[in-house]
Amino acid sequence: MSKVSESELLILKEIAEVLNEGTEIDTMLQDVVKKLLHVTGLKVAWVFLVHHDMSFRLAAKENLPPALSKDDYAPMCTEHCWCMNRYKKGTLNRASNIIQCKRIEDVLKIKSGDTKGLTHHASVPLLAGNERFGILNIGSPDKTHFEVEELALLESVAFQIGTALKRITLSQKEQENARISERNRLARDLHDSVNQLLFSLNLTARAGRELTSDGRVIETFTYIQDLAQEALAEMKALIWQLKPSGLEHGMVSALKEYARMLDLVINIEVTGMVELPSKIEEAIWRIGQEALANIRKHSGQNEACLHLHVSNREVIFSISDKGCGFEYIEKNDLPSIGLRSMRNRVNALNGRFQCSSSLGKGTTIRVSIPI
Numbered sequence: 001m002s003k004v005s006e007s008e009l010l011i012l013k014e015i016a017e018v019l020n021e022g023t024e025i026d027t028m029l030q031d032v033v034k035k036l037l038h039v040t041g042l043k044v045a046w047v048f049l050v051h052h053d054m055s056f057r058l059a060a061k062e063n064l065p066p067a068l069s070k071d072d073y074a075p076m077c078t079e080h081c082w083c084m085n086r087y088k089k090g091t092l093n094r095a096s097n098i099i100q101c102k103r104i105e106d107v108l109k110i111k112s113g114d115t116k117g118l119t120h121h122a123s124v125p126l127l128a129g130n131e132r133f134g135i136l137n138i139g140s141p142d143k144t145h146f147e148v149e150e151l152a153l154l155e156s157v158a159f160q161i162g163t164a165l166k167r168i169t170l171s172q173k174e175q176e177n178a179r180i181s182e183r184n185r186l187a188r189d190l191h192d193s194v195n196q197l198l199f200s201l202n203l204t205a206r207a208g209r210e211l212t213s214d215g216r217v218i219e220t221f222t223y224i225q226d227l228a229q230e231a232l233a234e235m236k237a238l239i240w241q242l243k244p245s246g247l248e249h250g251m252v253s254a255l256k257e258y259a260r261m262l263d264l265v266i267n268i269e270v271t272g273m274v275e276l277p278s279k280i281e282e283a284i285w286r287i288g289q290e291a292l293a294n295i296r297k298h299s300g301q302n303e304a305c306l307h308l309h310v311s312n313r314e315v316i317f318s319i320s321d322k323g324c325g326f327e328y329i330e331k332n333d334l335p336s337i338g339l340r341s342m343r344n345r346v347n348a349l350n351g352r353f354q355c356s357s358s359l360g361k362g363t364t365i366r367v368s369i370p371i
Contacts, residue, residue, distance in 0.1 A: 008153050011039045015157050019164040025049075028168065029060035032161060037062055040153075042140045044118055046076065047126070047161075049134040053261055054088050056134065067113030068103060075103050075112075083123035087135055095124040095151035095158065098137075117141030124154045128162035136161065187278055195235050202228035251281050255288045255306065262296040265303045272310035280369050283345045284308075284317050290338045291319040291365050299323025299363065314371055320364035325357045342367070 018035045022028025033045045046061040058076045068075045081102045086092040097120070104115050121139030125132060136158050146154075202225055209221035252270060259266035276284075288306070295304050301323040309316045334340045339355055342365065346353040351369035 008156075011153065012156055012160065014039050015160055019160055022164055023168065023171070025165065025168055026059055028164060029161070030062075032164075033060045033062045036138070036157060040138075042138055042143075044121070044140060045136065045138040047134060047136050048084065050084075050087060050132070053263065056084065059134070065114060065116035065118050067107040067115045070113055075107055078103070078106075083121075083135055083137060086123075087125060087132075092123060092125050092135070093127075095122055095146075095155045097146050097151070098123050101139075120144045122146045122151060122154055124151075124158040126158050126162040126165060128159070128166040131162070131166060133162055133165045184278070184282070190235060190238065191278070195232070198228050198232045198235060202232065251276070251285050251288075252308065254285060255292070258289055259292050259304065262292055263302060264292060264296055266292070267303070267305045268308075269306070270308045270310075272308075272315075276310060276315060277371065280315060280349060280371065283349055283369070284315065284367070287317070287342045287345060287365070287367060288319060290342055294336075294338060294363075295319075295321045295323065298326075301362075310371075312371065314368050316366070316368045318364060318366040320362060322362040325359050325361050325363050327359055328355060328357045339365075 015032060015035060018032045019028065022031065029047050029049075033047060037043060037045055044063045044065070046064060047059050048056045049059040050056040058073055061073070061076070064073070064076070083092065083096075083098055086096075100119055101121055104119060107113055108115065118139055118141050120143060121137045124136045124138070126134045126136055136154070138154065205221045205225035205228060209218050209225065212218060212221075252268060256266060256268065292304060295301065299321040301321050303321065305320050307316075307318045328334075334343060334355060343353040346367045346369060349369045351367055354366040355363070356366075357363035
């Protein structure tokens, strides 16, 4: 691989052109891996994308030897390898020479296939600012060491890839938010217009049936009432399907699943049986998401307590931890954007938001919203 600066700039330019065209992550990664091998003269590359819970997947690969490709790339999906272990520990922060690939070592031990002379690779984290997306691994048969200049170039390429991943991820989130907003609008429109008309039709049919003694008229009104009730049931199911993504099985189930994804143990207590309006349910879901994420990031604990009480007049929701807490006086402004966002959601629904916290005694978020 050339060390000439002009050549390096050309490589970065060609990689950037591929990345700028990408709108779908896996396709973009596969294209950039092919381009990277072509312009550097290296022979083998693969990319692991790593999720927030540290699970990972093989998102792109090029020219992997038979030993690593067999059984639908099963050797590439095992949990333990040196580059992944370092990434998970947070010690893979720069491009690094991996002395020898553990995955290759493992397949050589059991003589499960030909490695085509590949024994070593460089590992480069895919970063964009403080965000981490995964690992780029790259090598060639019989190449056992990467020079400092080569690693510096690979770091630059990896930064370009990380930036492109962030761009695509943000774009996908914007599209998802737009889709959710449209779903919410449609659900509100159906509830406020069609649903109310069907309810009125049901009441009218019942009143008409009670105002006549004619058997055929009563039968007709009964039929109309049955149709209206059936339509109301179908409309209720449709509105439920249009709830925000993640709430299809209910808010409590969604928060429990979100806590599991964050590796948090969550103790839940629910009282009351009144169904929540969709706008309140979505607000509490978003507040719960933010609160759980804060506990995972800042409390130093892996346990949270959630209480939800629903009555005919209001919903009371609280979430707390017994972590490190922080100094906070209620009359002062909230210290983070996340907390202010929670308060804004509650204020928009004419509710009340409370945050209580002190050093060493944990944090509690409590909201009450009128129904």
